[in-house]
Amino acid sequence: MAELRLEPVDAGYQLIGDLTLAAIAPVWLASRQINWQSQLVDLSQVGHCDGAGAAFLFELGQSGAQLRNLNAETQRLLTALDPQQALLLSPQKSRNKPITQIGHLTRSAVRDFAAQITFIGEAASALAQVIVRPQRLRWREFLRQCELTGANALPIISLISLLLGIILAFQSAIPMRQFGAEMFVANLLGLSLVRELGPLITAIVLAGRSGAAFAAEIGTMKVNEEINALVTFGYQPMHFLVLPRLLAGVCMLPLLAIWSQAIGMLGGALVMQGFGIPLATFWSQLSSQVDAGDFFGGMLKAAAFGLVVASVGCFRGLGTGTGASAVGAATTRAVVNILVLLVITDGILAVVYYHLGW
Amino acid sequence: MSIEIRNIVKTFGEFKALNDLSLNVESGELVALLGPSGCGKTSLLRVIAGLETPDSGQILFHGEDTTDRHVRERQVGFVFQHYALFRHMTVFENVAFGLRVRPKSTRPSDAEIKRKVHDLLQLVQLDWLADRYPAQLSGGQRQRIALARALAVEPKVLLLDEPFGALDTKVRKELRRWLRRLHDEIHVTSVFVTHDQEEALEVADRVVVMNKGQIEQIGSPSEVYDTPASPFVYQFLGDVNLFQSRVHEGWAQVGSAKFAATETSEHATVYVRPHEIDLSRIATPGAISGTITHIRLLGATVRLEVEVPDHDVVEVELTRERQQEGAWQVAETVYLIPREAKVYATV
Numbered sequence: 001m002a003e004l005r006l007e008p009v010d011a012g013y014q015l016i017g018d019l020t021l022a023a024i025a026p027v028w029l030a031s032r033q034i035n036w037q038s039q040l041v042d043l044s045q046v047g048h049c050d051g052a053g054a055a056f057l058f059e060l061g062q063s064g065a066q067l068r069n070l071n072a073e074t075q076r077l078l079t080a081l082d083p084q085q086a087l088l089l090s091p092q093k094s095r096n097k098p099i100t101q102i103g104h105l106t107r108s109a110v111r112d113f114a115a116q117i118t119f120i121g122e123a124a125s126a127l128a129q130v131i132v133r134p135q136r137l138r139w140r141e142f143l144r145q146c147e148l149t150g151a152n153a154l155p156i157i158s159l160i161s162l163l164l165g166i167i168l169a170f171q172s173a174i175p176m177r178q179f180g181a182e183m184f185v186a187n188l189l190g191l192s193l194v195r196e197l198g199p200l201i202t203a204i205v206l207a208g209r210s211g212a213a214f215a216a217e218i219g220t221m222k223v224n225e226e227i228n229a230l231v232t233f234g235y236q237p238m239h240f241l242v243l244p245r246l247l248a249g250v251c252m253l254p255l256l257a258i259w260s261q262a263i264g265m266l267g268g269a270l271v272m273q274g275f276g277i278p279l280a281t282f283w284s285q286l287s288s289q290v291d292a293g294d295f296f297g298g299m300l301k302a303a304a305f306g307l308v309v310a311s312v313g314c315f316r317g318l319g320t321g322t323g324a325s326a327v328g329a330a331t332t333r334a335v336v337n338i339l340v341l342l343v344i345t346d347g348i349l350a351v352v353y354y355h356l357g358w
Numbered sequence: 359m360s361i362e363i364r365n366i367v368k369t370f371g372e373f374k375a376l377n378d379l380s381l382n383v384e385s386g387e388l389v390a391l392l393g394p395s396g397c398g399k400t401s402l403l404r405v406i407a408g409l410e411t412p413d414s415g416q417i418l419f420h421g422e423d424t425t426d427r428h429v430r431e432r433q434v435g436f437v438f439q440h441y442a443l444f445r446h447m448t449v450f451e452n453v454a455f456g457l458r459v460r461p462k463s464t465r466p467s468d469a470e471i472k473r474k475v476h477d478l479l480q481l482v483q484l485d486w487l488a489d490r491y492p493a494q495l496s497g498g499q500r501q502r503i504a505l506a507r508a509l510a511v512e513p514k515v516l517l518l519d520e521p522f523g524a525l526d527t528k529v530r531k532e533l534r535r536w537l538r539r540l541h542d543e544i545h546v547t548s549v550f551v552t553h554d555q556e557e558a559l560e561v562a563d564r565v566v567v568m569n570k571g572q573i574e575q576i577g578s579p580s581e582v583y584d585t586p587a588s589p590f591v592y593q594f595l596g597d598v599n600l601f602q603s604r605v606h607e608g609w610a611q612v613g614s615a616k617f618a619a620t621e622t623s624e625h626a627t628v629y630v631r632p633h634e635i636d637l638s639r640i641a642t643p644g645a646i647s648g649t650i651t652h653i654r655l656l657g658a659t660v661r662l663e664v665e666v667p668d669h670d671v672v673e674v675e676l677t678r679e680r681q682q683e684g685a686w687q688v689a690e691t692v693y694l695i696p697r698e699a700k701v702y703a704t705v
Contacts, residue, residue: 225442228409233456233511234430 006030012040012065019046019053019074028056036065044069054081119315123246126238142244149210149245149310150252154259157205161260164201165189165267173275182275186285189268194290194298198261200346202253203305207338211313214245215334218317219327227318242314249310250303257302297358301349308345312338359420359514359547360385361406366415368401368571375401376412377571385420386545388538390552390562394594398571399551400519406549407434407517419514432515435508435546439520441500443492449503450488453478456511478506481540498529502536509544518550522557530554534561555595559583567591589702592629599635599672601628602704610701613646613666617696623703628696632661632675636695637684645693648672653681653688662686664694 004017006027013034017023041060049057054077057067061078070078096104130137173185218241221227227237269282316334320326361383368376375398383389391399404410406417408429416425424432443452451458453475457466466474479485482502492500501521508516521537522530538561541548552558558565559579567574567582567590575587586592601612603626609616610626619626638645648666655661660681662674672694676684686692 224440224445225438226444229436229438229442229444229507231409231429232407232434232436232508233459235459 009042012042014042014045016045017047019049019056021050021052024052024056028059031056031060036060036063039065040068041065042068043071043074046071046074049074049077051077051081054078115319116315119311119318122238123242123311126236126243127246129239130243136239137247138240138244141240142247145244145248146252148213149206149248150255153206153209153252153256156209157202157256157260158263160201160205161198161263162267164197165193165264166271168192168197168264169268169271173271177275182272183277183281183285185268185272185275186277186282187289189265190286190290191294193261193264193268194294195301196298196346198264199253199257199298199302199305200342202257202260202302203309203342204339206249206253206256206306206309207335207342210249211309211338212331212335214310214313215317215320215331216327218242218314219320219330222318222320223322223324223327237318242311242318245314246307246310249306249313251306253306253309254299254302257298261298293358297353301346304345304349305342308341309338312341361515361547361549362416362418362421363402363406364416364418366402366405366412366417368398368405368410368412374571376405378415379572381566381573381576383547383549385547388541388548388550388561388563390550390558390565391568392552392555392558392565392594393568393574395553397568399553399568402568403517403519403549403551406515407436408432409436433511433513435511435513435516437501437504437508437516437518437521439523441492441497441504441524443500443504443507445492447491448488449479449484449490449492449495450475452492452503453507453510456507474510475506478510481509481543482506496529497525498533501525501533505537505540509546513546516546516548518548520551520553522554523552530557537561559595567594569594586700589627589629592700592702597632597673597675599630599632599670601630601669603628605703612669615644615646615696617699617701619701619703625704626701627704629700629702630672630696631698632673633659634696634698635672635674636697637662637674637676637686638693638695639690641693642695645695646672647691647693650686650688650690650692653686664692666694 004015004019004023004027007014007016015027043057046053049071054074057070057074057078058081061067067078169185169189172188173182176182176185218227218237221241227241230237230240265286269279272282273279313334316330316337320330361381363379363381363383366376366379367374377398379398379402381402391402393399401410405412408424408427412425416423418424419432444455447455454471457471457474460466476485476488479488482505484499484502484506487495487499487503492503495503501524505518505521522533525533534557537550550561559582562579564576565579565582566576569590575582575591577585582591583595586595592598603610603612603617605611605619605624605626608619610619610628611617612628617626617628641647646666648664650662651665651671652663653660654663655678656675658678660676660678662676662681664672664674666672674694676686
């Protein structure tokens with residue numbers, strides 16, 4: 001339909017055309033000159049109507065006009081229109097200049113870094129106090145955490161390690177057979193599992209299992225003000241909540257890593273059986289390659305990973321904001337941070353071991 | 359133990375939560391901090407507890423400066439709005455917690471702890487729930503357990519942060535009275551935060567009305583209700599009708615009614631509470647005419663909305679008997695006779 005027109009007819013007026021923002025201005029102005037009191041307005045010839053059109057019709061109605069023959073769409077728009085109820089627009093996000101954004105990001109990064117240093121310092125001081133007076137540690141809580149982090153993680157660690165061992169052995173055995181070197185798959189498997197993959201895969205599983213759990217547990221306590229309640233009773237959350245988890249992480253991750261290495265090698269051995277290498281040969285190859293140095297290097301790594309998993313989990317939990325969604329955010333941050341830090345720690349240790357000649 | 363708060367300032371980023379605030383709480387008193395949300399009352403409570411550090415100013419407990427003391431040395435009991443009970447401990451363990459975690463030298467023996475916890479549970483009338491977990495209790499019961507837990511350490515000061523805020527009206531009213539009786543029994547210096555004026559007026563010895571990080575008025579419940587120091591206090595302590603008016607020779611005029619204006623200014627606002635207005639069908643000098651537009655039943659009282667020319671809609675609250683006597687109808691013209699009014703100058 002073409003241009004919008006307002007035409008006088010016998011019983012009042014008739015609107016013809018589309019009631020849209022683009023077309024309405026002249027008609028609206030003209031309509032102000034008319035006394036609408038109990039005038040009839042026929043809308044049967046109106047096609048499309050948008051918000052501006054609805055506002056126009058609303059004004060006509062307010063000034064006394066009686067609207068006739070509205071089509072369904074227009075009727076719906078008009079009923080939805082309620083000028084008393086202001087439309088709630090979410091406030092426009094003010095976009096800062098890039099330099100300001102960089103400034104904000106830097107500030108929050110620096111603050112976060114400062115909080116991390118404080119956390120490390122507090123944890124170290126709490127640990128020192130516990131070393132001097134071991135009775136200050138909540139031993140029962142420590143044991144409970146050991147069970148949760150350690151023993152309860154055995155099934156999943158077993159499954160993943162077994163599959164890891166099988167996959168590693170299988171994938172390396174095929175190309176090595178081309179050189180008739182499938183015998184050395186045992187060496188490869190032993191070295192990589194003991195020095196690297198056992199601790200790392202255990203740490204990754206624990207990051208998802210325990211790191212997230214620590215963050216969520218402590219985060220929920222924080223949101224519920226249980227942490228504040230603890231503080232008013234004179235208890236430091238560091239002693240009460242963090243230290244048992246930290247120690248459990250450091251103690252349990254190496255143990256789990258040993259288990260993971262053993263199961264991984266079992267998986268590898270099973271595959272090698274299929275390639276015609278007997279268990280005894282596999283074992284003698286393995287023991288000729290892997291020595292105590294490799295093992296302890298791996299254990300040290302595992303302990304470091306345990307520290308990372310537990311401390312970052314607790315740290316993010318304690319840093320939880322307010323509100324129910326804060327716990328989820330804290331948990332996500334914890335897992336992501338743990339994974340990044342695990343890789344960094346692994347890299348640093350690799351360099352250190354290389355220079356030490358381990 | 360008395361609490362003295364001197365010139366406390368606390369800001370969160372740009373926001374001034376407490377703005378140079380001073381307050382004295384006498385020993386054994388039950389004081390309510392009353393104000394709208396965001397007025398700084400919870401911040402003040404947390405500063406007293408030591409959960410927040412003020413930017414400047416001092417907190418004195420019994421004349422002794424405790425501003426830099428750690429929370430655990432202040433010996434306060436804190437009751438949180440959402441109870442903050444330890445979820446993995448039984449009710450008994452929750453109450454005993456404060457005693458169990460004391461250093462060995464000051465820790466009571468197990469038998470003594472047991473006796474004490476049961477005494478406290480009896481005090482809050484929940485002895486029979488000792489073996490349950492917090493999740494198995496109702497909100498009112500949880501809050502009473504939280505109170506028992508706070509009292510277990512024999513705090514010198516009891517701080518309650520909107521203790522009944524998360525409870526339904528009926529339980530809240532019960533607990534209010536119960537808290538008052540409890541306080542009369544144990545007389546520990548208590549400060550409690552609330553945004554419910556009824557609660558503050560009913561329970562507290564003294565009410566501190568706060569607004570925008572500052573104190574508007576301190577006084578006994580009847581003082582703050584009967585002689586509000588500022589328009590804010592008047593409005594906050596109950597429903598109110600406002601009449602904007604001009605002042606002529608010391609009189610603020612609303613329709614044909616005149617109110618004595620104490621301050622000299624050109625404009626004034628007249629404040630009248632809905633239940634302090636009488637209705638009449640006969641025009642008397644000093645009555646304001648209007649038309650009834652709505653009549654609503656609110657349990658024991660009836661609220662009428664009266665449209666007054668040149669002013670906002672006026673709310674009038676009548677008892678049901680008065681409404682039945684008068685048989686007021688919608689669309690009827692009536693004359694309003696304010697019994698009490700307060701005039702504040704408008705700048």
